[in-house]
Amino acid sequence: MSKHTLIAYVEDVPGVLNRVASLFRRRNFNIDSLTVGRTEHAGVSRLTVVVETSEAGARIVEASLYKLVNVLRVDDLTRKPSLVRELGLVKVLVSPQTRSQVLQLVDVFRARVVDVDEKSISIEVTGTPEKIAKFELVARPYGILEMVRTGAVAMTRGHESVTSNPPLVRAELNAPAADHHADTSGLAMSV
Amino acid sequence: MKLTGAEIIWECLIREGVDVVFGYPGGAILPAYDAMTKYPQIHHVLVRHEQGATHMADGYARASGKVGVAIATSGPGATNMVTGIATAMMDSSPIVCITGQVGSKAIGTDAFQETDVTGVTLPVTKHNYLVTRPGDIARAIREAFYIAKSGRPGPVLVDITKDAQQMTAEFDWEAAAPSLPGYRPNLRAMPSEYQRALELINSAQRPVILAGQGIIKAGATAQVVELAETSRTPIAVTLLGIGGVPASNEFNLGMMGMHGEAWVNQAIQQADLLIALGMRFDDRVTGNLKTYAPHAKKIHVEIDPSEVNKNVHVDVALIGDLADVLGELLPGVKKADRSPWWATINEMKGDSAVRDIQSLPDSGHLYAAHVINDLWRFTRERDTIVVTDVGQHQMWEAQYFHHDKPRSLITSGGLGTMGFALPAAIGAKFACPDKDVWVVVGDGGFQMTMPELATAAQEKIKVNVAIINNQYLGMVRQWQEFFYDKRYAATPITGPDFVKLAEAFGLKGVRVQKRTEMKSTVSETLGHDGTVVIDFRVEKEDTVFPMVPAGADLDKMIRRPKQDVMLESGNDTEWQMPSAAPAIAKADVKPHSNGHAKPAAKSAKAAKAAPKPAAPAKRGKVAGKRSLRRA
Numbered sequence: 001m002s003k004h005t006l007i008a009y010v011e012d013v014p015g016v017l018n019r020v021a022s023l024f025r026r027r028n029f030n031i032d033s034l035t036v037g038r039t040e041h042a043g044v045s046r047l048t049v050v051v052e053t054s055e056a057g058a059r060i061v062e063a064s065l066y067k068l069v070n071v072l073r074v075d076d077l078t079r080k081p082s083l084v085r086e087l088g089l090v091k092v093l094v095s096p097q098t099r100s101q102v103l104q105l106v107d108v109f110r111a112r113v114v115d116v117d118e119k120s121i122s123i124e125v126t127g128t129p130e131k132i133a134k135f136e137l138v139a140r141p142y143g144i145l146e147m148v149r150t151g152a153v154a155m156t157r158g159h160e161s162v163t164s165n166p167p168l169v170r171a172e173l174n175a176p177a178a179d180h181h182a183d184t185s186g187l188a189m190s191v
Numbered sequence: 192m193k194l195t196g197a198e199i200i201w202e203c204l205i206r207e208g209v210d211v212v213f214g215y216p217g218g219a220i221l222p223a224y225d226a227m228t229k230y231p232q233i234h235h236v237l238v239r240h241e242q243g244a245t246h247m248a249d250g251y252a253r254a255s256g257k258v259g260v261a262i263a264t265s266g267p268g269a270t271n272m273v274t275g276i277a278t279a280m281m282d283s284s285p286i287v288c289i290t291g292q293v294g295s296k297a298i299g300t301d302a303f304q305e306t307d308v309t310g311v312t313l314p315v316t317k318h319n320y321l322v323t324r325p326g327d328i329a330r331a332i333r334e335a336f337y338i339a340k341s342g343r344p345g346p347v348l349v350d351i352t353k354d355a356q357q358m359t360a361e362f363d364w365e366a367a368a369p370s371l372p373g374y375r376p377n378l379r380a381m382p383s384e385y386q387r388a389l390e391l392i393n394s395a396q397r398p399v400i401l402a403g404q405g406i407i408k409a410g411a412t413a414q415v416v417e418l419a420e421t422s423r424t425p426i427a428v429t430l431l432g433i434g435g436v437p438a439s440n441e442f443n444l445g446m447m448g449m450h451g452e453a454w455v456n457q458a459i460q461q462a463d464l465l466i467a468l469g470m471r472f473d474d475r476v477t478g479n480l481k482t483y484a485p486h487a488k489k490i491h492v493e494i495d496p497s498e499v500n501k502n503v504h505v506d507v508a509l510i511g512d513l514a515d516v517l518g519e520l521l522p523g524v525k526k527a528d529r530s531p532w533w534a535t536i537n538e539m540k541g542d543s544a545v546r547d548i549q550s551l552p553d554s555g556h557l558y559a560a561h562v563i564n565d566l567w568r569f570t571r572e573r574d575t576i577v578v579t580d581v582g583q584h585q586m587w588e589a590q591y592f593h594h595d596k597p598r599s600l601i602t603s604g605g606l607g608t609m610g611f612a613l614p615a616a617i618g619a620k621f622a623c624p625d626k627d628v629w630v631v632v633g634d635g636g637f638q639m640t641m642p643e644l645a646t647a648a649q650e651k652i653k654v655n656v657a658i659i660n661n662q663y664l665g666m667v668r669q670w671q672e673f674f675y676d677k678r679y680a681a682t683p684i685t686g687p688d689f690v691k692l693a694e695a696f697g698l699k700g701v702r703v704q705k706r707t708e709m710k711s712t713v714s715e716t717l718g719h720d721g722t723v724v725i726d727f728r729v730e731k732e733d734t735v736f737p738m739v740p741a742g743a744d745l746d747k748m749i750r751r752p753k754q755d756v757m758l759e760s761g762n763d764t765e766w767q768m769p770s771a772a773p774a775i776a777k778a779d780v781k782p783h784s785n786g787h788a789k790p791a792a793k794s795a796k797a798a799k800a801a802p803k804p805a806a807p808a809k810r811g812k813v814a815g816k817r818s819l820r821r822a
Contacts, residue, residue, distance in 0.1 A: 015321075072373040
């Protein structure tokens with residue numbers, strides 16, 4: 001079991017998020033985080049799903065996502081060089097004595113102070129989910145009044161784009177281009 | 192051409208080749224029903240419950256290979272469909288359900304008969320649509336048909352608001368062609384995978400083909416037989432795969448799984464290669480996954496990639512339509528002899544023959560297995576579709592009715608929906624009016640959907656209903672007998688006088704209590720012009736053997752005892768007419784020490800009526816202990 005980060009391109013139609021969420025629930029997969037947003041293509045949304053599962057489980061998730069009619073393309077970024085980022089807003093309780101300590105932490109984590117009043121500092125921290133978890137850990141002793149995380153978003157590193165358009169379907173690396181054999185090699189790989 | 196949304200629905204159905212729909216009208220679908228009068232080329236079958244409409248569409252689809260269509264109104268009409276939709280989903284049956292929805296302005300207000308039907312059916316449909324504008328109806332219906340029948344088939348629901356049915360829009364069939372960029376039903380395996388599969392097939396010593404429903408869906412019967420004959424590989428079939436390979440084919444061993452033949456399960460457990468064709472390793476065919484076919488490499492030919500490695504880890508996956516895959520594979524399959532493997536299998540088969548109820552002499556009493564086997568024997572010259580319900584009779588049918596043709600057995604395998612048989616049979620009869628359609632159903636499942644007899648009567652169609660009546664929810668009773676210390680909680684069930692019931696519907700009713708009456712009953716039934724309901728009063732506490740307990744190893748079967756007391760003694764419980772039903776029910780709550788629900792006052796009479804048991808002194812004692820010998 002480990003965390004798998006999957007990217008899914010979906011048609012931007014009503015109910016599509018419900019379809020994806022329902023799939024994870026009924027197949028008993030545990031979502032760590034799920035984010036959805038627009039892409040460079042009109043009418044196409046992009047989901048980033050972090051799910052805790054085995055390698056075989058990730059293949060089932062991928063194949064199940066492909067079964068949804070509105071899902072255009074799925075990529076598992078877990079084994080690929082990728083950028084994974086998350087944003088957290090943390091409101092930390094401060095006293096005149098602890099204020100400077102907290103500000104030091106902000107500095108160390110390259111976070112930003114976005115709001116201050118006499119009893120609290122609100123901090124915006126971005127980075128990998130692990131980094132945000134770490135910040136939460138060190139801020140906790142001061143007292144966290146409120147906190148929110150966006151969930152991870154991710155994309156591959158390098159100039160290769162996964163949004164080959166058209167078509168927005170899986171283009172397997174080791175298969176001949178524009179060949180319909182391509183679609184299944186991810187599955188063959190898993191056996 | 193400007194048409195109302197309601198008219199567009201029917202224009203689309205006609206263009207999709209639909210000639211019969213199964214439905215029930217109501218407020219939100221009224222505009223569509225009103226428009227229906229302009230389209231006499233489509234026959235509407237009025238059902239008695241919307242669940243029946245979905246089962247009929249399902250039965251129609253399974254019998255014909257075409258898409259079945261069911262129509263209902265919003266709210267309760269649509270929710271009544273859910274069981275039938277889930278049944279079609281689990282068994283990959285292509286149906287399109289069209290439901291009315293409250294007006295688009297009223298959505299979300301808890302309006303009268305409003306239900307979030309696309310939400311409710313989301314997990315049990317392949318895809319669904321909510322249409323709120325008349326201009327979107329044609330595309331939704333075209334896409335629904337395309338999705339339902341392509342790839343791995345399944346149910347698609349189109350929910351259309353009342354105002355979308357009432358308003359007009361330009362109808363342009365060509366412009367409404369499916370536009371589904373993310374839908375990929377026609378996947379193909381990579382050439383390298385074929386090579387790996389062929390190496391495994393050609394080098395195997397003890398291969399077994401696992402034949403599933405995919406063979407029927409893909410029309411690949413001849414290719415599977417060719418594969419088996421070339422490589423001399425035995426074939427085991429799943430419940431839904433029955434008919435996909437002729438039962439009379441010498442390579443067909445029979446059904447696998449929980450109630451599969453003993454030698455079939457043993458062959459799977461001893462195999463060194465499983466070639467799974469269009470099946471999905473359901474828990475009812477694998478038993479304990481940890482010990483399933485431990486020596487076997489596995490090749491999985493499957494159209495749905497999400498089934499690969501879901502339950503059983505496989506060595507080679509060949510994704511695609513079974514006919515295409517076998518077309519690529521067959522030229523590379525080498526001839527083989529494999530006589531040592533066949534010798535092993537035949538030895539295991541011989542061991543089972545002596546326990547087979549089929550070969551026992553007529554004891555004067557009626558056993559379900561005999562009824563079903565006789566149905567087969569007396570109808571085998573004819574073109575027959577059998578539609579079964581769920582439970583003991585379903586398993587006996589699979590064991591004792593031998594199907595040689597695809598689509599000749601229709602049954603709810605995945606969901607195991609009681610009440611499926613009668614409506615599905617009505618649908619099958621509409622698909623194949625020239626074939627005999629037999630319903631084999633238990634007295635429990637029949638009572639779930641028996642109002643559909645009125646549908647059969649109104650439509651003047653002929654289905655032959657064989658009720659395997661044992662006054663128990665038999666399969667559950669069997670589990671209680673084996674695993675719950677014979678505490679028969681809520682499994683004794685009474686019923687109406689099925690003969691009178693049939694007559695009340697204007698149909699013919701017959702009662703059969705002796706095996707000697709079988710032949711004449713079958714010929715009279717076939718000769719009668721109209722639906723016949725036959726009440727087969729069978730042994731009450733009969734058991735389906737062999738049985739793999741849920742989660743047990745596949746070859747750890749409970750076998751029919753070699754000295755089956757019930758078979759020797761003939762009878763256990765006297766049959767009562769329905770008027771005496773309350774007495775039976777009471778007696779069943781506190782069974783006598785021998786486990787049978789025999790009212791004390793009737794005992795002597797019953798013993799007199801029964802033929803002399805082989806060992807009368809021992810009878811009661813042994814029956815009470817009736818221990819289970821494990822193979």
